[in-house]
Amino acid sequence: xxxxxxxxxxxxPKFIAKAHERGADAxxxxxxxxxxxxxxxxxxxxxxxxxxxxxxGGATTFVRVNNSDERLLPDAAAACRAGADGLYIPKxxxxxxxxxxxxxxxxxxxxxxxxxxxFVPLIEDPGSVFDARPIAGHERVLALSAGAEDLAxxxxxxPTPEVLKxxxxxxxxxxxxxxxxxxxxxxxxxxxxxxxxxxxxAREARDFGFDGASCIHPSVVAILNEAFAPSEAEIAWxxxxxxxxxxxxxxxxxxxxxxxxxxxxxxxxRAEAVIxxxxxx
Numbered sequence: 001x002x003x004x005x006x007x008x009x010x011x012x013p014k015f016i017a018k019a020h021e022r023g024a025d026a027x028x029x030x031x032x033x034x035x036x037x038x039x040x041x042x043x044x045x046x047x048x049x050x051x052x053x054x055x056x057g058g059a060t061t062f063v064r065v066n067n068s069d070e071r072l073l074p075d076a077a078a079a080c081r082a083g084a085d086g087l088y089i090p091k092x093x094x095x096x097x098x099x100x101x102x103x104x105x106x107x108x109x110x111x112x113x114x115x116x117x118x119f120v121p122l123i124e125d126p127g128s129v130f131d132a133r134p135i136a137g138h139e140r141v142l143a144l145s146a147g148a149e150d151l152a153x154x155x156x157x158x159p160t161p162e163v164l165k166x167x168x169x170x171x172x173x174x175x176x177x178x179x180x181x182x183x184x185x186x187x188x189x190x191x192x193x194x195x196x197x198x199x200x201x202a203r204e205a206r207d208f209g210f211d212g213a214s215c216i217h218p219s220v221v222a223i224l225n226e227a228f229a230p231s232e233a234e235i236a237w238x239x240x241x242x243x244x245x246x247x248x249x250x251x252x253x254x255x256x257x258x259x260x261x262x263x264x265x266x267x268x269x270r271a272e273a274v275i276x277x278x279x280x281x
Contacts, residue, residue, distance in 0.1 A: 003225050063082070122146065213228070237274075239271075
């Protein structure tokens with residue numbers, strides 16, 4: 001499971017050196033927005049060391065590539081050779097782009113004898129919101145996410161929670177419809193210093209069914225890890241539901257009441273998911 005994904009600039013040895021200590025389930029080495037144009041090629045060339053460093057603590061490793069004609073495929077190939085688990089791909093508008101990247105890296109994967117890389121497309125413009133489901137359907141897609149700041153800018157809007165909630169929910173629903181993970185908060189992560197708002201947003205996202213979220217500052221990692229994991233109270237509730245359901249089934253009853261609340265199959269399934277999640281942790 002991936003509850004937290006921490007971005008680190010691919011051009012910053014200082015941040016890369018500490019990334020494995022932050023407790024994130026995944027680390028994203030960023031070659032795109034966090035890297036100055038003059039540093040993009042050196043950051044790519046350093047990926048072998050960067051990916052190895054950020055993954056030392058067992059985190060899943062991603063590389064966010066640049067989506068430009070001259071950089072996209074070379075970035076993807078370098079990430080593949082460096083051993084990254086997957087790619088964060090910005091500004092995806094069509095599954096054809098994912099297919100082109102897959103065709104480019106497949107021979108490299110075969111030559112290296114490594115497992116296939118997974119993709120996390122970033123949906124960052126209004127048109128792509130409505131094409132999110134076919135994008136999510138590509139065989140390499142692990143999860144979908146939204147690029148909040150770019151999306152708001154493309155809409156001519158401010159990245160407020162009110163602006164972002166609808167498009168992010170649509171992207172989230174496309175991910176769930178395709179059976180892939182959904183990463184994100186229903187707001188921007190740029191204002192990470194507002195700790196209480198971040199905590200509330202993470203809990204809200206989990207209530208909506210998001211699986212995890214990315215962050216740009218290590219102080220948010222613990223907030224995400226806590227919010228996207230079941231609490232002791234939730235685990236206790238789930239165990240009681242499953243036990244009561246077993247008793248009801250033995251008595252030939254399909255639905256029952258627990259603590260004054262009606263319980264039927266969807267609620268039992270939800271309880272089983274909570275237990276499965278706790279066991280994965």
